[in-house]
Amino acid sequence: MTDPLLKRRRLSNGNDDVLGSSGDAERATPSSLSHPISPPRKKMKTERKILASPFRLTSIRDLSDTDNVDAVSLSDLVGDPLIAELWDFNYLHDDLKVDFLMEHLDEDTRALTKIHIVHGFWKRGDSNRLMLQEQARQHPNVTLHTAYMPELFGTHHSKMLVLFRHDDTAQVIIHTANMIAKDWTNMTNGVWISPVLPKLQSPPQEASTCGAIGSGPRFKFDLLNYLRAYNERRNVCESLVEDLAKYNFFAVRGALVASVPGKQDVELAPEVTCWGWQALRQTLKTVPLQAGASEIVVQISSIATLGIDDTWLQRYLFDSLSTSRPPRREESATRPNFKIVFPTPDEIRRSLDGYASGGSIHTKIQHPIHMRQLRYVRPFFHHWANDSCKGGLTNASTSNDNARISGRKRAAPHIKTYICYGAKSIDWALLTSANLSRQAWGEATNKLGEVRIASWEIGVLVWPELLTGDPKATMVGTFRTDEPSREEYSDSDEDSPIVGLRIPYDLPLQKYGDAEVPWVATMEYTEPDWKGRMWPGN
Incomplete structure (x- = not known):
């Protein structure tokens, strides 16, 4: 009643x-x-909203549980028995590639799950392609798809999983690991996992607008355009495009930054999906930067031939990374400071797998053109492990004099991150498959106003306002955990949201010493690693 x-x-x-x-x-x-006798109660302070990192690290087999807090394994990603169909986009595949993926699916349903593997081995006589075909014949539920590869020196370097479940949900996972055991055991890799995507209640309709960059509708728009690019010459992903279009991406918060082989015009409308360094510029034009000086840390596992001088590096990649939403910071004329994190031979020798880790980490310094490149890149180089006796410490990007330990210095890097550290907090972060190369990001603009891209790449860029909806939100680095410490921020007078970002390297960064050089997989190393082995090079 x-x-x-x-x-x-x-x-x-x-x-x-x-x-x-x-x-x-x-x-x-x-x-x-009826009035209370005691004074009115003070307004209770709203508990500060704290969000965990949108990027996760993969678990490391030979590290302690303390260093694997919040880390994810391949089984965590694909072991759900409800998975009905799985699409695997990847680059490197070893002799047990198909078996390696299959053993991480649920053992009771793996033979019933439809598996699609998209690879870049386009030459019919390629031993990797022949091996994959042989392996696939042993699994009737596995279908192979060869990516369209118009560029001779390009690679299918994207790393993505698309999952469809029996409960009418889907999920997109963008990561940095090759589908081989080495990458999922003792090497540092990163993962972005989308929210669970529900199926639309009615058939999908052509949207009148693609949505704002970073929104779920725009992410879906760009992702479907990326997948459609595979169908340029043959039907590779047509069924995937049709199926994924039936799902609601509204909960996604992230901007897709990808590369597709071919040529594109420089002048493109905002509603057109851009690729490569143009995608960076288009996205970062929507991202605010805090006032004050900033620095951008480029942390990668491979550095290609960039040119005899720094024109491409400065004018195309660094200029693109320096873009921001107008009006710009107070020091609008001040360009961010750039640092490049890349391991030295000493760091590879002391890594968990020793020299074996170095087989996945590449640059060259043997030839004159590479020595010229080393001269202009060397000033940017910083260590991965930050414990070299030959290097010099620099101030931390976060203006924190206390060392922040990631717990990953012995797990050699295969992850690729681009992070903008502002004066007080992190402005934005990108997790991607794209290394420091013109093939990945695109060449300089040609005389026809076109940019040529050679490789397939994919990544996700995030920033605090996007993830929280609050322009006052801040993003802070987290170490050995995905979530910022609630105690650390509970006493602050501010009540704006805090977003964590899992940092894979220690801070403050340590600059290369004058005599130090980057690891080169093709060079011979006679100094034994910690396991007593030498490296023959090739």
Whole structure:
């Protein structure tokens, strides 16, 4: 029964008497007696909203549980027995590639799951392609798809999983690991996992707008355009495009930054999906930067031939990374400071797998053109492990003099991150498959106003306002955990949201010493690693 007091009304004579719903008069109570005697309670402070990192690290087999807090394994990603169909986009595949993926699916349903593997081995006689075909014949539920590769020196370097479940949900996972055991055991890699995507209640319709960059609709728009690019010459992903279009991406918060082989015009409308360094510029034009000096840390596992001088590096990649939403920071004329994190031979020798880790980490310094490149890149170089006796420490990007330990210095890097550290917090972060190369990001603009890209790449860029909806939100680095410490920020007078970002390297960064050079997989190393092995090079 409804409480009569909920329906009481003030009498028309203005007295404090009330009339119940039954019409019976109730005794009037002087208003003075209804006031509290004690002072009014202070307004309780709203608990600060804290969000975990949108990027995760993969678990490391030979590290302690303390260093694997919040880390994810391949089984965590693909071991759900509800998975009905799985699409695997990847680059490197070893002799047990198909078996390696299959053993991480749920053992009771793996033979029933439809598996699609998209690879870049386009030469019919390629031993990797022949091996994959042989392996696939042993699994009737596995279908192979060869990516369209128009560029001779390009690679299918994207790393993505698309999952469809029996409960009518889907999920997109963008990561940095090759589908081989080495990458998922003792090497540092990163993962972005989309929210669970529900199926649309009605058939998808052509949207009148692609949505704002970073929004779920725009992410879906760009992702479907990326997948459609595979169908340029043959049907590779047509069924995937049709199926994924049936799902609701509204909960996604992230900007897709990808590369597709081919040529594109420099002048493109905002509603057109851009690729490569143009995608960086298009995205970062929407991202605000805090006032004050900033620095951008480029942390990669491979550096290609960039040119005899720094024109491409400065004018195309670094200029693109320096873009921001207008009006710009107070020091609008001040360019961010750039640092490049890349391991030295000493760091590879001391890594968990020793020299074996170095087989996945590449640059060259043997030839004259590479030595010229080393001269202009060397000033940017910083260590991965930050414990070299030959290097020099620099101030931390976060203006924190205390060392922040990631727990990954012995797990050699295969992850690729681009992070903009502002004066007080992180402005934005990108997790991607794209290394420091013109093939990945695109060449300089040609005379026809076109940019040529050679490789397939894919990544996700995030920033604090996007993830929280609050322009006052801040993003801070987290170490050995995905979530910022609630105690660390609970005493602050601010109540704006805090977003964590899992940092894979230690801070402050350590600059290369004058005599130090980057690891080169093709060079011979006779100094034994910690396991007593030498490296023959090739």
